[in-house]
Amino acid sequence: MTDLVIRPAASADLSHLLDLYRHLDAEDTRCPPGVAVDVFERFRRYDGSAILIGLIGEAMVASCTIVVIPNLTRGGMPYALIENVVTHGDCRGQGFGKAILAAAVERAWAQGCYKAMLMTGSKKPETLAFYAAAGFEASKTGFQVRRLPPRAE
Known part of the structure; x- marks a missing residue:
């Protein structure tokens, strides 16, 4: 675990990042390369936000996206939304996701x-326990309207 390096993703990481996302949902439609480059560059310009990646040597083993959202309540303090939390299937249970x-x-x-x-759509006890062990609490009720169907469990 001490060898894990976490940093924001760079353009050169994009192909490996898209490969890692297969461990989030193998059935998900892969973002086409040209679209991925455009989306990634737009995202990098979104102030305070990042796609974080965890590396062991050259191997990308974990990632999550954090978006910092401006806010006019709470004295103007922003809030963060974390999405696309994924650890490579061969590397789970080693603390990379929590890190x-x-x-x-x-x-x-x-x-x-x-x-x-x-938010997670998972009902799996081990997934919910993972987020709790990472310091998150199930303290709100979430609602959503979807254009695409949820991921399969």
Whole structure:
């Protein structure tokens, strides 16, 4: 675990990042390369936000996305939304997911956020226990309107 390096993704990481996302949902439609480059560059310009990656040597083993959202309540303090939390299937249970989430929360605090939140559609006890062990609490009720169907469990 001490060899894990966490940093924001760079353009050169994009192909490996898209490969890692297969471990989030193998059936998900892969973002086409040209679209991925455009989306990634737009995202990098979104102030305070990042796609964090965790590396062991050259191998990308974990990632999550943090978006810092401006806010006119809470004295103007922003909040953070964490999405696309994924650990390579061969690397789960080694603390990489918790480490990437801790880095995302640390980034949220550094950006002056008053809270960092995430949602999961999973009902799996081990997934819910993972988020609780990473310091997140199930304290809100989430609602959504979807254009695409949820991921399969």
